[in-house]
Amino acid sequence: MILKGCDVNWMDAFGGAITVCNTEGIIVYMNDFSIRQFEKYGGEKLLGTNLLDCHPEPSKTKLREMLATPIENTYTTKKNGVTKVVTQKPWMEKGEFCGVVELSFELPSAIENHIRS
Template sequence: MDSNIPDSLIGWADDVDYAVTICDIDCRIIYMNRRSRETFAKHGDIIGKNLLECHNANSREKIKEMLSLGTSNAYTISKGGVKKLIFQSPWRRNGVIAGLVETSMIIPENMPHYDRG
């Protein structure tokens, strides 16, 4: 555990209402918050598993691209009558890409959009 993280922030992700899933540079899942574990419960404990194994060819290519180029990816999905925003982005250690973080949150079907220019 990074000793520079205040005790009050350790475990913060378990108390948010969206899924947080983190993989390392080798695509091994290294962290899942409470919501992520609930979302993927039917697959059992997948921490330590390679996330490439549960994605199609297009998704695997996108994952590899994000890891090699440092790009992010965002999209929405509808599943089971629920709309979600998925945001995937590299995380870095000492400026070097160390893996990916995915957040998945339920959003309203007709979410407002504001231009704040």
């Protein structure tokens, strides 16, 4: 269902980076936020390049593992006082592994944790 007044291409308006690579590690999609986030590394020119060339160890080994087997990887990182959550999930279509989707976004300085039962 499409809600009235909402843009179908919500990914470009998402308040965080969405970066997608295929099973070879080739970047096939970057939303606008991702392009801006990686501007100093080439921004939009990164499309079509290999993520393995962009990562040092041990990240490169983890990425190789994720490209070989559809597994998830989620972590937080802090740089210049900004905490981000990064989650990398398998891109699956009709049961076939197509690559990896990475979502990265800032966390507020104070965040609530709700424990549900």
